[in-house]
Amino acid sequence: xxxxxxxxxxxxxxxxxxxxxxxxxxxxxxxxxxxxxxxxxxxxxxxxxxxxxxxxxxxxxxxxxxxxxxxxxxxxxxxxxxxxxxxxxxxxxxxxxxxxxxxxxxxxxxxxxxxxxxxxxxxxxxxxxxxxxxxxxxxxxxxxxxxxxxxxxxxxxxxxxxxxxxxxxxxxx
Numbered sequence: 584x585x586x587x588x589x590x591x592x593x594x595x596x597x598x599x600x601x602x603x604x605x606x607x608x609x610x611x612x613x614x615x616x617x618x619x620x621x622x623x624x625x626x627x628x629x630x631x632x633x634x635x636x637x638x639x640x641x642x643x644x645x646x647x648x649x650x651x652x653x654x655x656x657x658x659x660x661x662x663x664x665x666x667x668x669x670x671x672x673x674x675x676x677x678x679x680x681x682x683x684x685x686x687x688x689x690x691x692x693x694x695x696x697x698x699x700x701x702x703x704x705x706x707x708x709x710x711x712x713x714x715x716x717x718x719x720x721x722x723x724x725x726x727x728x729x730x731x732x733x734x735x736x737x738x739x740x741x742x743x744x745x746x747x748x749x750x751x752x753x754x755x756x
Contacts (some may be wrong), residue, residue, distance in 0.1 A: 589615075590612035590731040591718060592743040593750040597623045600727040604629045607729075610742060616730040618722040640702050641695050648694030652687030719752075732756055 594600045600623065607614055614630060657676045676683075704710050722728045725748075731739050734752055743751055 586734050587756040588734070588736050589754045589756050590733060590736060590739050591752040591754075592729045592731075592739075592745075592746075592748040593721070593752070594727040594729070594747065595656060595725075595749050596747075597727055599747040600729070601625065601629060603729060603743065605749065606737065606742060610730070612733070612739065612742070614729055615732045616717070618717055618728040618730070620723055620725055620727070623727075637699060637703065639654050641699050644698040645691045645695040647698070648691035649687050651694065652683070652690040655690075656683040656686060 592603065594603065600617070600619070604614065604617070604626065608629065608631075617626060617630060619626070623705065653676075660679065662677055708714075708716065718730065719726065719728055729743075733739055740751055740753075742755070
């Protein structure tokens with residue numbers, strides 16, 4: 584029979600949470616997850632999380648949007664609806680390029696924003712119909728929670744009490 588337990592420590596203030604994270608890091612106890620109702624400045628560094636790569640994805644999605652803009656404007660201008668307006672060279676996209684900067688920019692922003700949102704939702708398993716991952720709904724309102732998976736329940740409970748936790752819950756893993 585396994586004695587591994589899941590321990591939750593509920594805090595009422597983000598400063599207490601950060602103090603708790605630092606105390607657990609100093610003792611070398613691994614924090615499994617932290618749940619907060621809003622972003623806490625410095626928490627990602629305190630937990631030792633790597634830099635997110637969503638900005639890399641945004642750049643790729645922006646390039647995709649610009650490519651769609653160039654392809655769309657070139658196709659419309661050369662194949663779909665070629666026009667000779669005011670003597671402009673209608674079959675030469677590069678000479679008319681400044682006129683198409685706006686739609687290319689708009690498609691860049693559109694693709695980047697929408698595809699980043701979808702990537703975020705899928706990567707964090709927050710898509711429609713996904714199982715909720717939050718163990719306590721109060722952490723979406725005004726509480727902060729640390730989660731541990733450990734065999735040494737008493738040490739973690741004592742350190743949680745020492746760092747100002749409001750509530751401790753222990754469950755089987």
